[in-house]
Amino acid sequence: MKKLTALILALCLLLGVAGCGGSVPAESELGAKDIVILFTSDVHGGIDSGWTYSGVDVIRKQLIVKGSSVILVDNGDSVQGEPLATMSAGSAVIELMNTLGYDVATIGNHEFDYGIERFMELVEMADFPYISCNFNMSGKLVFDPYIIKEIDGTKIAFVGITTPWTLRSSTPAYFMDQDGNYIYGFMQGNDGKDLYAAVQKAVDEAKAEGADYVVVMAHLGNVGEHKPYTYEDVLANTTGIDVLVDGHSHDLDQVEMKNKAGKKVLRSACGTKLEAIGYVRITPEGEISTGLYKWDNDENAVEVLGLESVMNEACQKAKEELNAALAEVVATSKVDLLTKDPASDVRIVRNQETAIGNFCADAYRHISGADIAFVNGGGIRRDIPKGDVTREDILKIHPFGNMLSVCEATGQEILDALEFGACAWPAEFGGWLSPSGISYEVHTYIDSSVQTDEAGMFVGVGGEYRVKNVYVGDEPLDPNKTYTVASHNYMLQNMGDGYTMFADNVFTQDSVMVDVQVLIKYITEDLGGVIGEEYAEPQGRIIFVEEKI
Numbered sequence: 001m002k003k004l005t006a007l008i009l010a011l012c013l014l015l016g017v018a019g020c021g022g023s024v025p026a027e028s029e030l031g032a033k034d035i036v037i038l039f040t041s042d043v044h045g046g047i048d049s050g051w052t053y054s055g056v057d058v059i060r061k062q063l064i065v066k067g068s069s070v071i072l073v074d075n076g077d078s079v080q081g082e083p084l085a086t087m088s089a090g091s092a093v094i095e096l097m098n099t100l101g102y103d104v105a106t107i108g109n110h111e112f113d114y115g116i117e118r119f120m121e122l123v124e125m126a127d128f129p130y131i132s133c134n135f136n137m138s139g140k141l142v143f144d145p146y147i148i149k150e151i152d153g154t155k156i157a158f159v160g161i162t163t164p165w166t167l168r169s170s171t172p173a174y175f176m177d178q179d180g181n182y183i184y185g186f187m188q189g190n191d192g193k194d195l196y197a198a199v200q201k202a203v204d205e206a207k208a209e210g211a212d213y214v215v216v217m218a219h220l221g222n223v224g225e226h227k228p229y230t231y232e233d234v235l236a237n238t239t240g241i242d243v244l245v246d247g248h249s250h251d252l253d254q255v256e257m258k259n260k261a262g263k264k265v266l267r268s269a270c271g272t273k274l275e276a277i278g279y280v281r282i283t284p285e286g287e288i289s290t291g292l293y294k295w296d297n298d299e300n301a302v303e304v305l306g307l308e309s310v311m312n313e314a315c316q317k318a319k320e321e322l323n324a325a326l327a328e329v330v331a332t333s334k335v336d337l338l339t340k341d342p343a344s345d346v347r348i349v350r351n352q353e354t355a356i357g358n359f360c361a362d363a364y365r366h367i368s369g370a371d372i373a374f375v376n377g378g379g380i381r382r383d384i385p386k387g388d389v390t391r392e393d394i395l396k397i398h399p400f401g402n403m404l405s406v407c408e409a410t411g412q413e414i415l416d417a418l419e420f421g422a423c424a425w426p427a428e429f430g431g432w433l434s435p436s437g438i439s440y441e442v443h444t445y446i447d448s449s450v451q452t453d454e455a456g457m458f459v460g461v462g463g464e465y466r467v468k469n470v471y472v473g474d475e476p477l478d479p480n481k482t483y484t485v486a487s488h489n490y491m492l493q494n495m496g497d498g499y500t501m502f503a504d505n506v507f508t509q510d511s512v513m514v515d516v517q518v519l520i521k522y523i524t525e526d527l528g529g530v531i532g533e534e535y536a537e538p539q540g541r542i543i544f545v546e547e548k549i
Contacts, residue, residue: 024158033510034068035151037215038279039270041074044081044109045093046273047315048300050137051293053100054309056277057369058536059293068281069151073158075110075247078218081273081401082160084519086324087391089114090122090316098127099314104147104215106160107132112170113513118183118376128185131160131217133202134187134195142184145202148211154282157206159241161218163248164188164229168510186482192228196237213282220247222269232257235265243268243288253289254275261407266290279428311315322383328390335530337384350377350428354385355535356404357434359399363522365436367508368406370486372437372472376418376529378430379490379515384531394519402488403511404518411479413501414438418467420458420499425466431497433542434539440470443545457498468545484508488515 039058047053062069078097079090090111097105099213105128110120123130131143167175175184187194187264203214220231227233231246239259243266250272259265268290270278276292295301302312336342337356339349349357358378365373382396409417421433422442449463470477489511490496495503513521523531 002473004435012369013362029154033152033284035071035154035156035282036063036068036155037071037245037282038063039072039075039245039268039280040078040215041076041219041245041270041278042272043074043078044110044273045079045085045094046082047084047093047096048082050274050295051277051301051310052274052307052316053096054307054311055274055295057100057309057311058307059277060168061227066510069287070352071103071149071151073217073245074102074105075217075245076106076109076162077110077247078105080110080113081514081518081546083326083395086520087322087516089118091125092321094122094125096152096311096314096318098125100311102126103127103149104158104217105130106126106141107135107162108219109163109170110432111532112174113517116174117548125212131158132162133159134198135162135184136162136187137184139185145198145422147486148206148209155210155212156282157203157211157214159199159202159206159214159216161216161220161234162186162194162201163220163226165226165510166458169511169513170507170509171367172509177441186380188229195229196234197433199234200238200240203238206500209471213288214240215280216241216244218244219247220323221325222251222253222519223249231267233302234350239263240535241265243290245269245278245280245290252292254292263309263360268292288503315348317332326389326390326395330391330394330520331389331529331531332528333386333389334533334535334536335383335531336386337531337535339380339383347428349434350430350432351381351425353538353539353540354380356397356433358436358539359384359446359535361434362438364486365403365512366526367518367521368404369488370406370437370484372414372435372483373486374435375487376430376491377432377434378497379429379488380434389523389531391520395516397519398515400490400515402490403516404486404509404513404515405489405492405511406484406486407483407492407502407505407507409502409505411477411481411483414483414485415465415467415470415477415507416461416480416501417499418503419448419461419465419469420450422466423448429497431491432498438470438472439541439543440477441468441543441545442466443468443548445546452498455498457495458500471473490503 035392065071079085079093112145130143131147132143146157148157175182177183187198239261246269251269252271253269255267268278270276276294281289340347360375361373443466446464446466451459453459454487491499492502508521
């Protein structure tokens with residue numbers, strides 16, 4: 001009884017949060033014919049986070065009890081991220097979404113992380129339809145651009161939009177034929193006009209089919225660098241949309257803006273990993289409001305409130321299956337790949353070339369197709385022991401959930417990165433670089449002249465470089481040439497460990513694949529499941545020169 005009382009009290013408080021486009025009705029004001037569209041976005045496999053799927057279920061049931069009709073939708077990026085999603089290549093999340101009873105979903109950029117074929121398999125597994133008005137193959141839409149749901153005599157059209165930047169924020173090769181030509185697209189280019197036209201066409205057709213309201217389910221976001229494909233760009237260049245529920249940028253903004261005709265449109269986003277559940281409420285009088293049911297605690301809602309839901313058992317079963325998947329042997333290693341010197345037990349992955357560092361960097365380079373790759377020593381946390389390699393072994397190497405990214409960089413920027421990586425030697429440095437596709441010398445008799453700011457961020461090099469004789473493959477590094485550099489978003493985009501030289505560069509692949517998946521894919525596909533003798537020892541990619549010749 002205490003558990004039920006706590007639950008009712010918490011829900012009474014949480015169902016009255018601030019929103020957009022009007023006040024959220026109090027419990028006594030809720031009409032029997034209100035329609036509530038609950039939406040999730042950017043769950044990223046985080047079934048144990050925030051509200052959890054159990055919280056979604058409980059809130060929906062409470063709304064129904066209060067007299068509302070409820071539709072449940074998802075705005076993409078649900079099947080990738082946490083180990084549950086990665087280890088099952090998305091299927092475990094789809095199964096949970098089926099159990100929860102989603103009505104419709106649109107596509108996020110990370111739905112493609114396992115490849116086009118795998119995504120289509122996940123679509124077949126889903127008991128709900130995917131929609132997108134702009135995802136196409138050779139100009140033909142892959143999914144229906146919209147779907148109309150009729151509730152109590154009211155027809156609501158849901159139109160799906162997927163960001164065209166998916167072509168760089170997923171693996172570009174997934175969208176190409178064998179000759180490197182794009183065969184899949186997202187109505188990209190033409191300064192956004194092709195996307196706007198696709199959205200307008202879907203909206204107009206839905207209205208012609210009798211839709212009373214048009215709700216756009218978008219995976220666009222609000223980040224300025226994503227122009228001309230942000231939600232604001234789309235709304236400012238279209239008409240007929242009543243409300244846009246959004247994802248991709250992980251924000252919680254509730255916005256009111258004008259469309260192309262000067263009419264009010266609401267936009268709502270609900271963050272990531274179920275930290276909030278978004279809603280759109282449509283009253284019988286036609287009033288529309290949006291808002292969030294937030295959960296601001298570190299512990300998830302099930303643990304704090306004791307939520308009772310069929311999803312509790314489903315999620316527990318999924319986690320048990322995950323544990324079994326983590327124990328699965330996915331590869332064999334013929335050698336020990338170590339982070340420490342076996343003779344002294346001293347950690348060397350942060351100040352020496354290591355076989356495990358080479359292995360990790362090779363994975364990033366081979367999977368991305370970049371010219372060179374770097375992995376920071378501080379991001380390599382465990383050894384790979386000789387013998388059987390389980391998924392859990394791999395997960396422990398890269399436990400941070402960073403994302404593979406590729407940027408364009410000049411030879412000078414790459415030289416600066418190498419110099420910064422070697423600045424603390426012989427001391428350890430989490431930003432020590434393990435390289436692939438590139439080799440160089442560190443002349444240790446030269447004192448480092450790297451300059452940093454008060455936060456330890458790279459500013460420049462004030463004197464002679466310690467790093468010399470740099471080669472990309474068999475060719476000397478050209479300071480004026482542009483190369484492609486693969487690593488993870490922590491270092492390249494977020495300036496992790498102080499690497500400032502890449503953050504403003506052009507990214508050809510933008511957070512395309514979680515780090516653990518990079519390693520798994522490299523081992524199982526590129527290496528055929530066997531880590532061979534080539535990784536028995538360091539390969540001479542970094543040479544230390546102790547005296548001036």
